[in-house]
Amino acid sequence: MIKWSDEKTKAFQKALLTWYDTNKRDLPWRKDHEPYHIWVSEIMLQQTQVNTVIPYYERFMRLFPSVNALANAPESQLLKAWEGLGYYSRVRNMQRAAQQLVQDYAGRWPHSKAELQELVGIGPYTAGAIASIAFQQPEPAVDGNAFRVFSQLLEIDADITKPQTRALFEKVIRQIIPIDRPGDFNQAIMDLGASYMTPKNSDNAHSPVRAFNQAYLDDRLNEFPVRSKRQKPVDKHYFALVIRTPAGFLFQQRASNALLAKLWMFPLIDIDSLQEANPDLDESGLLQMAGKQFFEDTELQIELQYLDVPAVSHTFTHQKWHLTLVSADLKSKPDLSHFSGKVVSEDEFEQLALPTVQKKLWAAFQTRQIKLF
């Protein structure tokens, strides 16, 4: 077990917190220690950069200023407020947790890390952050910054992508976190990880804790943290259907268990599975098959047409989408009884929560308008 002496620990705390007191970032969620403010910011900051979060946080607080407001908001409005931020289950889980707080806790926050972690969407990191920052509990908050900072300080070579590694880091940090300023300590580690001890272009020579950084002193910074490689995203091919009717465009609400759950998009048809089922079809045959699949229950014969617009590609964490825009113009409203969608006029687009890939599709479709006129 790695351990610093009490003297070294105290000296580290002092160096870190003295630096933090003078140099901490001025962030909107640092104006007070309201658990609601800390919570919302921590959820938004999961896998998301600070500069991206700031405007979303400001807007979210205007729209949903309290746990109660969040608990009672329409889901469509929540998703719209989250549009473009990604990982959309975060906001749906946050509303469920808000409802848990109202119903099970009478609107009063639990203070312990263990109780906080029982709320949906609050894991070990976020529970530690709220417990330490809002409630002054001496709990570690181990995020990517803490993994990087402490792996370098103590030359810890455990693979940080393995779940059991978290326990090791929490044990180390429990020995170092000051009992009187746990929240500031955790935030100081994050500010350190965002300034001197960054993943790339770090500046450890000027770091306030360089004297405690064993990997720096040994010139072994590039060896830490240890992290196994990620999988490559899998290629997926779809037709994106631009179905126009006199009343507007046909949009589909994505299934609640799908990628981009409950967001609105042009309907997609999976080309890869079409191709697998019909290996001999050429491009026009595939398109015909897609049309048959989509307009299955209609009596009309509706032909999809290729659009002369650039293909759209969009990369998620685990999938890379390749989208081919195709279209059909309908003289009347289609039969939507078997379909989770609706017809939306162009003026109504902005009310729907649209994922970034849909915005790319729309932009690509617009290039067609420019060519035509």
Place this chain on the structure above:
DNA sequence: TAGGCGTGGCT
């Protein structure tokens, strides 16, 4: 435990 789940910045 490993894979699913978004997006944007940076190299």
Place this chain on the structure above:
DNA sequence: TAGCCAAGCCT
């Protein structure tokens, strides 16, 4: 470009 990374959690 393609790959890596950013205040992770759920199943």
